[in-house]
Amino acid sequence: MSAQRRVEIAGAGFAGLTAACALAQRGWQVRVHERAERLRTTGAGIYVYENGLRVLEAVGAYAAAVEGAPIAHTREVRDHHDRIISVHRWQGSRVFSIVRQRIINSLGEVARRAGVEIIFNSEVIGADPSGELLLSGGQRLKADLVIGADGTNSRVRDALRLIAKRKRLVDGATRLLIDKTPDERAATEHGATTVEYWSGSRRVLYTPCSENDIYIALTMLNSDAAATAVPIDKALWKRSFPHIEPLIDRIGTEGRYDPFELIKLRRWSAGKVAVIGDAAHALPPNIGQGGGCAMMNALALAVHLDQHKAVEDALAAWEAAERPLTDHTQRVSVLLGLPTTWPPTLRTLAFKLSARSKWLLHQRTRIVYHHPTGT
Numbered sequence: 001m002s003a004q005r006r007v008e009i010a011g012a013g014f015a016g017l018t019a020a021c022a023l024a025q026r027g028w029q030v031r032v033h034e035r036a037e038r039l040r041t042t043g044a045g046i047y048v049y050e051n052g053l054r055v056l057e058a059v060g061a062y063a064a065a066v067e068g069a070p071i072a073h074t075r076e077v078r079d080h081h082d083r084i085i086s087v088h089r090w091q092g093s094r095v096f097s098i099v100r101q102r103i104i105n106s107l108g109e110v111a112r113r114a115g116v117e118i119i120f121n122s123e124v125i126g127a128d129p130s131g132e133l134l135l136s137g138g139q140r141l142k143a144d145l146v147i148g149a150d151g152t153n154s155r156v157r158d159a160l161r162l163i164a165k166r167k168r169l170v171d172g173a174t175r176l177l178i179d180k181t182p183d184e185r186a187a188t189e190h191g192a193t194t195v196e197y198w199s200g201s202r203r204v205l206y207t208p209c210s211e212n213d214i215y216i217a218l219t220m221l222n223s224d225a226a227a228t229a230v231p232i233d234k235a236l237w238k239r240s241f242p243h244i245e246p247l248i249d250r251i252g253t254e255g256r257y258d259p260f261e262l263i264k265l266r267r268w269s270a271g272k273v274a275v276i277g278d279a280a281h282a283l284p285p286n287i288g289q290g291g292g293c294a295m296m297n298a299l300a301l302a303v304h305l306d307q308h309k310a311v312e313d314a315l316a317a318w319e320a321a322e323r324p325l326t327d328h329t330q331r332v333s334v335l336l337g338l339p340t341t342w343p344p345t346l347r348t349l350a351f352k353l354s355a356r357s358k359w360l361l362h363q364r365t366r367i368v369y370h371h372p373t374g375t
């Protein structure tokens with residue numbers, strides 16, 4: 001019998017935990033290093049589409065991840081007069097809006113059940129292509145495979161000098177959760193309508209995402225310093241969105257602002273080190289697929305490793321098979337973000353036209369209808 005293969009993973013986010021589950025389920029000995037003191041995630045809520053849901057099913061985290069989350073069946077875009085500009089109804093595929101921590105907890109639970117060791121307060125500072133993970137305490141951990149799933153500021157990726165392009169986009173978002181009112185609790189029994197309100201270059205995204213929570217994302221240009229402030233300046237947001245004053249009044253002092261980024265690598269691996277998730281291919285959230293790509297590529301990595309004896313061969317085959325769809329998704333997401341800086345009249349026209357464009361719909365849903373490797 002061959003010896004059990006060992007993997008050291010940096011980061012216990014969507015990518016790292018999915019890879020941990022999928023590899024442990026395929027017989028690997030898995031250790032995850034998370035710099036935080038517990039499993040935690042930033043960003044409040046998240047949309048997970050059919051492709052990501054299939055991955056959650058494949059690793060066994062689906063039921064717990066979607067429990068209590070509404071099906072986000074309808075998305076409305078409204079202008080500064082609260083007039084509807086476009087409506088999209090998801091038909092023929094699933095999409096849930098979910099509290100992020102619920103997904104992370106579900107993946108963490110599956111990982112533990114599969115025998116994964118998760119080490120908290122363990123900060124990774126780099127990696128070596130020979131298959132070594134470097135920790136801040138000075139330890140060098142040798143393994144058959146090392147995975148950098150340590151997010152946009154990945155130390156693993158940077159140690160390997162893999163970046164081809166890293167671009168900070170013009171916009172960013174502050175995300176938070178607020179409690180549902182009794183009326184909102186009753187209203188989402190049969191799923192949820194997401195509303196994106198626009199005013200100038202600012203927007204408010206309203207998303208029911210559990211029995212008790214509404215996910216709010218306030219998006220703005222990064223140069224709009226007053227709008228990026230946390231706690232949010234309610235008077236400022238109410239001036240931009242007088243028609244949703246009561247909603248803005250419900251926002252507390254919490255929230256986290258993040259600028260959007262686009263990251264592309266020369267290669268997704270170097271030697272025995274693979275880079276996955278935002279560390280490899282961060283994309284702006286306009287298409288809601290960063291987490292979906294992270295989970296898909298993490299599962300696919302485990303599948304490819306099963307099919308090749310040499311880790312390096314598996315990593316090359318994995319990137320060749322999976323990267324084209326991720327590249328496409330990044331391109332579409334950047335395209336969808338272009339109207340942010342356009343004058344409101346032009347933007348409204350673009351939204352109306354794009355809502356009718358079969359070509360654009362096909363481009364943005366290609367990943368949704370894709371059957372991920374391993375599902």
Ligand SMILES: Cc1cc2nc3c(=O)[nH]c(=O)nc-3n(C[C@H](O)[C@H](O)[C@H](O)COP(=O)(O)OP(=O)(O)OC[C@H]3O[C@@H](n4cnc5c(N)ncnc54)[C@H](O)[C@@H]3O)c2cc1C
Nearest residue numbers: 011013014015035047124151277278285288289290291292
């Ligand atoms: C505003 C906004 C909205 C979004 N909406 C959606 C959406 O609706 N749907 C969707 O699919 N995606 C969405 N995304 C994208 C999604 O959040 C990311 O793609 C996803 O979180 C990437 O997962 P990850 O595991 O690669 O990275 P992360 O979630 O960043 O996880 C990285 C983990 O590594 C840990 N870590 C970092 N550095 C170290 C270190 N040195 N040592 C040890 N541990 C470390 C971190 O603590 C963290 O736990 C959105 C993004 C933004 C900004």
